[in-house]
Amino acid sequence: GAVVSQHPSRVICKSGTSVKIECRSLDFQATTMFWYRQFPKQSLMLMATSNEGSKATYEQGVEKDKFLINHASLTLSTLTVTSAHPEDSSFYICSALVVDTEAFFGQGTRLTVV
């Protein structure tokens, strides 16, 4: 199956700083990628759809100025959490959805803001 690589797997940052998470499709080109956030013991909540060469589409309630998404190439999408605060601590995971088949996930990033 397709491989999606996500880095870093874990990051600890100070409150007020920004953190960038990368998501790469290694053996296929992804025009669209999805970013999810998961709090402990909760479901994966779709944050935004990342579109190559155009603006990301954000789900209702997700602050686009806080969660910056860039999809500059067919193999790389990045999520930047700006001015991070402790309440942004969560598990962030990207995925690529192939038509009529499974979603391929990155390994996920555990973000802790202290």
Place this chain on the structure above:
Amino acid sequence: QQPVQSPQAVILREGEDAVINCSSSKALYSVHWYRQKHGEAPVFLMILLKGGEQMRHEKISASFNEKKQQSSLYLTASQLSYSGTYFCGTENTGFQKLVFGTGTRLLVSP
């Protein structure tokens, strides 16, 4: 709107069966099923497409009722490795994105 799963949690003895249900308020194009272990990415189990047949993977099978906008996952003769949280993911007609259900925590004990 997020699909609703039931039950929220279930505890089984090894070898017992379980059914997990997923219900959507919107017309569905497809339903995915995933299992997630703590701290890991979800693992794909199967996909059911609109108009498709019931799917089966070893002792796990699933059905998709398009009219009722529901899907069910059937776990037979459960194994210890089945423990985890199960999520359905739904694609609504006309929207190519995957929205995950509320989740069902499954614990299989010896």
